Amino acid sequence: MTPTNFICNPGPDGTSIRAMHGTTSPEQLGLPKGLGLLEFVAIIAAIMSINALGVDIMLPALSNMGRDLGILAENDQQWIIAAYMLGFGSTQLFYGPLSDRYGRKPVLIITLILFAISALAAAFAHDFTTIILSRVLMGTFSASTRVLTISIVRDRFAGRQMARITSLSFMVFLTIPIFAPSIGQGILWVSSWHAIFVFLSAFALCVTGWLALRLPETLHPEYRRSIELGVIARGFKATVTERYSVGYTLAASMMFGALLGFINSAQQIFEHSFHDLDRFPVIFALIAIGMGVAAWTNSRVVERFGPRRVSHSGLIGVILISGVHLCIALAGYENMWIFAGLQFATMACFGLGGSNFGAIAMESMGELAGTAASAQGFCSTLLAALIGIVVGQQFDGTVIPVVAGFFVLAIIALLAILITERGRLFRAYRRPVQVHA
Numbered sequence: 001m002t003p004t005n006f007i008c009n010p011g012p013d014g015t016s017i018r019a020m021h022g023t024t025s026p027e028q029l030g031l032p033k034g035l036g037l038l039e040f041v042a043i044i045a046a047i048m049s050i051n052a053l054g055v056d057i058m059l060p061a062l063s064n065m066g067r068d069l070g071i072l073a074e075n076d077q078q079w080i081i082a083a084y085m086l087g088f089g090s091t092q093l094f095y096g097p098l099s100d101r102y103g104r105k106p107v108l109i110i111t112l113i114l115f116a117i118s119a120l121a122a123a124f125a126h127d128f129t130t131i132i133l134s135r136v137l138m139g140t141f142s143a144s145t146r147v148l149t150i151s152i153v154r155d156r157f158a159g160r161q162m163a164r165i166t167s168l169s170f171m172v173f174l175t176i177p178i179f180a181p182s183i184g185q186g187i188l189w190v191s192s193w194h195a196i197f198v199f200l201s202a203f204a205l206c207v208t209g210w211l212a213l214r215l216p217e218t219l220h221p222e223y224r225r226s227i228e229l230g231v232i233a234r235g236f237k238a239t240v241t242e243r244y245s246v247g248y249t250l251a252a253s254m255m256f257g258a259l260l261g262f263i264n265s266a267q268q269i270f271e272h273s274f275h276d277l278d279r280f281p282v283i284f285a286l287i288a289i290g291m292g293v294a295a296w297t298n299s300r301v302v303e304r305f306g307p308r309r310v311s312h313s314g315l316i317g318v319i320l321i322s323g324v325h326l327c328i329a330l331a332g333y334e335n336m337w338i339f340a341g342l343q344f345a346t347m348a349c350f351g352l353g354g355s356n357f358g359a360i361a362m363e364s365m366g367e368l369a370g371t372a373a374s375a376q377g378f379c380s381t382l383l384a385a386l387i388g389i390v391v392g393q394q395f396d397g398t399v400i401p402v403v404a405g406f407f408v409l410a411i412i413a414l415l416a417i418l419i420t421e422r423g424r425l426f427r428a429y430r431r432p433v434q435v436h437a
Contacts (some may be wrong), residue, residue: 007206028107041165043215046207047108048406049176050115050140053200054084056180056192059267060281068193069128078264082385083132087139088146089382095147096374103149104155105217110426111144112208113374116201123197137281146381150373155218177288181281239375247420248361253380253387253412255318255353260388261405262310265395272397274336283340290344294351305358306423312425314352315414321345322406329400346406353413 057067099107115138122134157165187195204385232401240247270280294314303312325342328334361376387409396399421427 028215033316038240039214043211043248044153044165047112047145047211048149049202050174050200051088051145052061052201052208053183054115054138054142055081055263056177056284057196057200059181059284060185061188061196061264063271064193065116065131065187069126069131071128074268075395077268079132079390080135081260081264082389082392084139084142085381085385087136088143089139089378089385090379091140092143092147092374092377092381094374096143096151096377097220098372099144099148099151099374100371103217103224104152105211105215105218106117106145109208109212111141111294112204115141116204116208119197119201119204123201125193143377147373147377150358150362152215155220165420169299175292178292180283185281198277199304227316236371236375239372240379242364243420245302245361245372245376247416248357249376250412250416251315251420252354252357252376253383254409254416255315255350255357256380256384257387257391258409259350259408260384261391262402264388264392267401269339269399269402270336273334274339274397276336279336283336286340287343287347290347291351291354294348295354298352298356302356302361306427307359308421309426311356311360312352312417314349314356315410315417317352318346318350318406318410319414321349322403322410326400326403326407329398329403331402334399340352385391 022098038383062077062080065071071077095107117135118134118141122138125134153165182197184196187193187199246420266284267277267280271277298310318424321342325339325346328338328342338367349357358376362372387405391401391405418425
């Protein structure tokens with residue numbers, strides 16, 4: 001799909017170029033000759049996909065890993081996912097300032113190489129402690145992908161156009177959760193879980209080579225910031241005190257936490273609630289398709305209706321669907337197909353909010369894009385990881401903790417947005433006042 005128009009933000013003077021399909025060269029977009037918008041989106045999606053693979057490809061292997069590594073309590077298997085997310089969330093704080101000083105590209109290349117090395121360390125792990133440490137390191141280095149993809153997109157685009165480009169990248173990225181468990185299951189058919197980590201290492205190195213050869217440095221020289229504690233502190237203060245940044249980051253944290261609670265519990269739900277682990281990769285893929293459909297829909301409508309109207313509608317949809325789902329589960333009528341259908345619908349509504357919450361939180365952060373993405377990523381992902389651990393550890397052989405997690409956390413997200421927007425939902429695009437450190 002080729003966007004017909006978007007606004008490119010080429011520099012710190014605030015000017016913009018309206019690029020109409022077929023009339024604007026890659027050079028005018030700030031991209032190197034031969035690199036079109038579709039390849040730019042594909043590279044961003046590939047970088048984002050490293051993190052998705054780092055989580056979802058593990059899911060079919062958790063039982064095998066638990067047996068081989070001597071994990072006695074079954075819920076403790078969730079720490080293989082949780083350790084990664086804790087590393088991923090807690091270190092995002094540093095990548096924004098580093099990339100604001102040295103550029104997006106070199107920081108990405110170095111951290112992805114270190115991710116590949118950490119994945120190889122996990123491949124040779126033979127005890128629970130080693131695998132947990134390796135997973136923390138993998139999350140630590142993959143955290144750069146979350147911060148820097150947002151920063152790279154914000155370097156070039158703003159407002160509804162940023163939301164659309166983010167949604168296009170998110171749509172491509174979502175093919176990974178759809179297929180990742182099946183990839184992991186396929187590897188298990190021909191080898192052991194150790195080979196999954198070898199695959200992750202190889203994939204990361206391939207993406208590193210692609211971005212090294214094709215992706216330009218998007219940080220403008222005028223925006224490079226010194227790594228000084230005072231400068232960094234002022235940048236973070238501006239980020240965590242701006243109302244929309246705080247409110248929508250909190251809302252994103254709640255929804256991401258609900259998603260992580262589902263991911264932490266998904267394999268156990270199919271093994272113990274439905275007693276059908278063989279169908280887990282297929283049903284998980286069908287549920288993930290709901291997010292893909294939503295991302296495609298979002299890319300088509302967000303410029304017309306604005307990220308607020310679309311994301312607020314999606315959030316209310318999550319509340320309504322998960323509320324119905326919770327009533328069905330509490331009444332004892334839950335089965336695998338009801339779960340799959342309602343979770344598909346929940347994920348579809350969830351997908352309308354995910355990328356848009358991030359775009360709205362970044363609206364006023366143009367000059368501070370790297371620092372803002374870093375601070376927002378640190379707060380939202382770390383909080384979401386902790387929420388996901390709490391939800392996952394409540395697994396009791398039923399789907400009730402996961403479904404209740406979506407319902408309660410979506411209500412909290414809605415309250416955060418209502419406070420942020422001063423009681424008004426579905427507003428049109430708000431032209432942001434840029435925040436300066």
